[in-house]
Amino acid sequence: MLGFLARRLVYLVPVLLAVSLLTFLIASLLPGDLAYVILGDQATPEKVAALRHDMGLDQPIWWRYLGWLGHLLEGDLGRSFRTGQTVLQAVTERLPVSIELMLLAETIGLLIGVPLAIMCAARAGGAFDRFVTGTAFGMLSVPTFLSAILLIYLFAVQLHLLPATGYVPLAEDPFGNLRFFVLPALTLGLAEWPTIMRVLRSDMIATLQEDYIALARAKGLKPSRILFVHALKPSSLTLVTVTGINIGRLIGGAVIVEQVFALPGIGRLIVGAIYTRDLVILQGAVLLVAAGFVAVNFIVDMLYAVLDPRIRHGHA
Amino acid sequence: MATLELRIREDVTVRSRRLGLLFWLAIGWIILIFAVAILADVLPFPSPTDMDMLEKRAPFSTEHWLGTDGLGRDELARLVFGARSSLLVGLCAPVIGVVIGGALGMLAGYFRGRFEALLVGSADVLLAFPPLILALAITAYLGQSILNLTLILGVLGVPAFMRVARAATLALSRREFVIAAQALGATHARILLRELLPNVVLPLTAFFLVGVAITVVAEGALSFLGLGVPPPTPSWGSMIGEGRESLDIAPRLAFLPAITMFLSVLSFNLVGDTLRALTDPRQGAL
Amino acid sequence: MTAPVLLSVEDVAVDLPTPRGNLRAVDHVDLEVAAGRTLGIVGESGCGKTMLSRAILQLLPKRAKLAGRVLFDGQDLLRLGSSALRKLRARSLAVVFQDPMTSLNPVLTIGTQLIETLMEHLVIDLAAARARSIALLAEVGIPAPEQRLMQYPHELSGGMRQRVAIAIALSCEPKLLIADEPTTALDVTIQAQILDLLAREQRRRHMAMILITHDLGIVAGRTDEVAVMYAGRVVERAPTQALFKSMRMPYTQALLAAIPKLDAPPHAPLPAISGRPPDPTRPLEGCSFSPRCRYAAARCQREKPVLREAEEAEHHYACFNPLKITAGLSA
Numbered sequence: 001m002l003g004f005l006a007r008r009l010v011y012l013v014p015v016l017l018a019v020s021l022l023t024f025l026i027a028s029l030l031p032g033d034l035a036y037v038i039l040g041d042q043a044t045p046e047k048v049a050a051l052r053h054d055m056g057l058d059q060p061i062w063w064r065y066l067g068w069l070g071h072l073l074e075g076d077l078g079r080s081f082r083t084g085q086t087v088l089q090a091v092t093e094r095l096p097v098s099i100e101l102m103l104l105a106e107t108i109g110l111l112i113g114v115p116l117a118i119m120c121a122a123r124a125g126g127a128f129d130r131f132v133t134g135t136a137f138g139m140l141s142v143p144t145f146l147s148a149i150l151l152i153y154l155f156a157v158q159l160h161l162l163p164a165t166g167y168v169p170l171a172e173d174p175f176g177n178l179r180f181f182v183l184p185a186l187t188l189g190l191a192e193w194p195t196i197m198r199v200l201r202s203d204m205i206a207t208l209q210e211d212y213i214a215l216a217r218a219k220g221l222k223p224s225r226i227l228f229v230h231a232l233k234p235s236s237l238t239l240v241t242v243t244g245i246n247i248g249r250l251i252g253g254a255v256i257v258e259q260v261f262a263l264p265g266i267g268r269l270i271v272g273a274i275y276t277r278d279l280v281i282l283q284g285a286v287l288l289v290a291a292g293f294v295a296v297n298f299i300v301d302m303l304y305a306v307l308d309p310r311i312r313h314g315h316a
Numbered sequence: 317m318a319t320l321e322l323r324i325r326e327d328v329t330v331r332s333r334r335l336g337l338l339f340w341l342a343i344g345w346i347i348l349i350f351a352v353a354i355l356a357d358v359l360p361f362p363s364p365t366d367m368d369m370l371e372k373r374a375p376f377s378t379e380h381w382l383g384t385d386g387l388g389r390d391e392l393a394r395l396v397f398g399a400r401s402s403l404l405v406g407l408c409a410p411v412i413g414v415v416i417g418g419a420l421g422m423l424a425g426y427f428r429g430r431f432e433a434l435l436v437g438s439a440d441v442l443l444a445f446p447p448l449i450l451a452l453a454i455t456a457y458l459g460q461s462i463l464n465l466t467l468i469l470g471v472l473g474v475p476a477f478m479r480v481a482r483a484a485t486l487a488l489s490r491r492e493f494v495i496a497a498q499a500l501g502a503t504h505a506r507i508l509l510r511e512l513l514p515n516v517v518l519p520l521t522a523f524f525l526v527g528v529a530i531t532v533v534a535e536g537a538l539s540f541l542g543l544g545v546p547p548p549t550p551s552w553g554s555m556i557g558e559g560r561e562s563l564d565i566a567p568r569l570a571f572l573p574a575i576t577m578f579l580s581v582l583s584f585n586l587v588g589d590t591l592r593a594l595t596d597p598r599q600g601a602l
Numbered sequence: 603m604t605a606p607v608l609l610s611v612e613d614v615a616v617d618l619p620t621p622r623g624n625l626r627a628v629d630h631v632d633l634e635v636a637a638g639r640t641l642g643i644v645g646e647s648g649c650g651k652t653m654l655s656r657a658i659l660q661l662l663p664k665r666a667k668l669a670g671r672v673l674f675d676g677q678d679l680l681r682l683g684s685s686a687l688r689k690l691r692a693r694s695l696a697v698v699f700q701d702p703m704t705s706l707n708p709v710l711t712i713g714t715q716l717i718e719t720l721m722e723h724l725v726i727d728l729a730a731a732r733a734r735s736i737a738l739l740a741e742v743g744i745p746a747p748e749q750r751l752m753q754y755p756h757e758l759s760g761g762m763r764q765r766v767a768i769a770i771a772l773s774c775e776p777k778l779l780i781a782d783e784p785t786t787a788l789d790v791t792i793q794a795q796i797l798d799l800l801a802r803e804q805r806r807r808h809m810a811m812i813l814i815t816h817d818l819g820i821v822a823g824r825t826d827e828v829a830v831m832y833a834g835r836v837v838e839r840a841p842t843q844a845l846f847k848s849m850r851m852p853y854t855q856a857l858l859a860a861i862p863k864l865d866a867p868p869h870a871p872l873p874a875i876s877g878r879p880p881d882p883t884r885p886l887e888g889c890s891f892s893p894r895c896r897y898a899a900a901r902c903q904r905e906k907p908v909l910r911e912a913e914e915a916e917h918h919y920a921c922f923n924p925l926k927i928t929a930g931l932s933a
Binding site: 210211212214215216217218219220221222225229230233234 | 659661687688689690691692693695696697699701704705706707708709710718719722723767770
Binding site for chain 2: 152260291
């Protein structure tokens with residue numbers, strides 16, 4: 001088990017390094033000389049050259065990368081030239097919003113997907129199963145921005161039940177905060193549930209064919225117990241994996257939803273940084289998101305090993 | 317014949333594997349939008365960029381079959397030319413993905429070793445980045461145009477195609493016909509091209525169609541944010557984004573392109589998934 | 603038979619629709635098991651013995667069609683509602699499957715799988731169920747039973763796992779235990795232990811038992827009656843001793859001859875039965891065994907023989923050309 005962990009950790013390091021390199025390169029490629037952008041009207045060739053020298057922009061790119069990496073390892077991700085905030089400050093400000101959105105979205109996805117999956121697996125092939133599976137397939141073809149528009153139209157424009165955009169921090173006004181989150185979380189949740197449902201359903205159908213289910217029936221156990229204890233538990237491992245990966249993806253990936261509903265999350269931070277050529281923020285935030293995704297994947301792998309007693313004891 | 321004795325597995329095929337009505341409807345829709353997109357110049361549509369400020373958001377009429385948008389432009393024409401943009405990007409970008417990704421995947425699956433580890437690691441690194449953000453950043457670097465969009469989305473699709481090609485190659489490399497060819501002294505190139513490629517093409521094609529669906533959505537998302545196909549060239553995504561302003565007075569401006577996009581994406585997904593089920597029955601249900 | 607009949611299988615047929623046509627897995631079988639007695643069902647792979655056991659247990663796959671009657675303790679199992687059937691399970695009717703690695707749930711502890719059975723069917727609390735589980739594990743010969751409760755199936759050896767499965771089956775004192783090839787998946791050295799365990803428990807609890815196997819040698823000395831199945835039908839049925847002493851079916855004889863014997867001369871060729879069982883989606887008109895039978899005559903290919911009684915009472919066979927010899931193993 002420890003060998004398993006160690007091997008995976010070793011693989012992690014080069015991946016994270018490569019992620020940091022790629023992030024740096026992309027940020028450095030953005031055009032618009034940074035020095036010009038900062039100086040604005042006051043730019044003269046001498047001032048630009050001086051500023052560039054100060055900021056170290058005249059150094060070769062690999063030197064700058066190593067410098068940045070060095071700062072990184074000390075925990076210094078840099079400070080924005082625009083806002084004066086450090087990257088860490090900016091990210092920690094926005095992180096709670098993204099996390100709240102991600103958790104709510106995934107919860108909605110699970111609340112819809114898991115019961116449907118169980119019901120479909122219990123009567124696989126039946127009319128209900130066919131209907132739900134077909135709907136799930138159709139739902140996968142609906143882009144996020146489409147469901148966002150639809151939900152806004154229904155709930156905000158027509159029914160005037162919920163606000164279309166806006167945000168209030170949770171600590172300030174929990175009820176108001178949740179009101180602002182309903183539509184965005186629902187939009188994402190509607191995109192999440194089909195995958196969750198399909199994965200769990202497929203797994204459960206396979207599990208229900210196993211001999212131990214036949215024995216459970218032969219023992220005269222209640223059908224609900226067979227479904228929820230004997231069948232759900234072995235099938236839940238893939239579900240945990242998928243959910244974990246989704247969560248990792250959602251933190252930085254909810255860009256569209258954050259834009260449409262004007263939620264001040266990390267996605268919005270990065271998009272803003274692209275517009276304003278705020279390279280420092282861009283580099284730092286993208287790195288954190290990508291590294292976070294890699295880390296979450298790693299944790300999910302470990303979790304999988306922990307949950308499956310067979311892997312835990314070395315008998316895959 | 318000893319198959320009887322043990323479990324007779326319950327075979328649950330939820331969606332009929334035969335080419336049902338939905339499949340043909342999807343094919344029909346795809347042909348329709350392609351035909352219309354290709355023939356757009358020849359067909360008697362008004363120009364999609366002609367603005368008529370007196371006829372803003374006009375309802376359906378004989379002059380403008382589907383009405384006009386917020387700037388008085390003919391909606392139907394914009395849908396048709398929008399199809400052109402979206403389909404152009406939607407089709408060409410996965411081509412880049414399948415050619416490069418497919419080749420890399422096959423090489424990785426065939427040669428194995430450190431080369432494979434390097435490719436797989438690189439793919440993992442690329443996949444760690446939120447794709448939309450990557451596309452946005454690079455678009456900001458290269459500038460907005462249909463060509464750049466195609467290139468970016470194409471490259472972003474390479475890892476996914478690489479995975480499919482590699483998985484198929486790995487499965488096939490161990491089969492006898494490959495070992496036999498090697499024993500006969502066939503060169504690597506010959507094995508790759510003559511033995512492996514014809515078999516890898518099938519799953520790649522199925523995935524290609526799904527890739528088209530994904531690319532249309534991606535381009536739609538970027539255009540929706542105003543960062544995809546540059547105006548005034550219409551694209552379904554940008555039409556939806558513009559239609560968002562008028563949701564309260566003229567929801568059709570957002571919903572017409574939305575429905576068109578949905579039907580197109582659904583059709584590609586359907587055809588791609590059916591193909592995938594036919595070429596690899598085990599994968600079909602997921 | 604002086605003991606009352608517990609299980610009566612009457613004219614049971616099981617049909618399975620397959621892409622290649624209808625598959626008749628069980629073809630009009632009649633059987634009886636009396637309370638406290640053991641019936642052995644012997645046949646090669648594909649003869650329908652497992653399907654028959656599933657039919658008795660009412661655990662057939664959804665698409666299977668079942669005809670006939672299965673009378674257990676006077677009740678027709680086919681007509682029983684699902685909750686009544688569920689109550690019958692474990693308390694009256696229990697089963698041990700072939701492979702304990704797949705028949706025990708890999709993500710639940712042994713304790714859970716034992717205790718849940720007890721708590722479902724008996725009026726008992728958790729502590730008592732736990733105590734009883736430990737006692738059961740000890741009864742089936744598992745050392746350190748308390749530790750086992752927390753363990754998972756993969757932590758035990760094959761023989762241990764099967765003992766656990768037996769403990770589960772016996773937990774609610776069933777009247778009938780069906781053991782479907784209980785030792786096929788186990789090492790040869792463990793097989794005798796498990797079979798002895800089953801025989802011992804059966805005697806102690808005065809339980810009826812059906813022992814299903816492909817190995818004729820297993821049923822010798824462990825069963826009261828033997829039924830030989832071939833291609834979905836019972837082709838010979840007799841009290842065990844009688845079967846071995848005076849078998850009638852050429853197939854039974856061939857089965858017996860195929861068992862390696864300790865006292866045979868070295869390098870003696872093992873007489874295998876040539877050919878293969880018929881394709882069950884294409885049943886033969888005549889006797890199913892005739893293509894492989896040494897004694898087959900023209901009539902055997904035209905007509906299907908039915909079970910009829912021999913001169914000795916309770917010995918039934920289905921053959922137009924029965925053996926007249928009385929050689930064989932003394933049981």
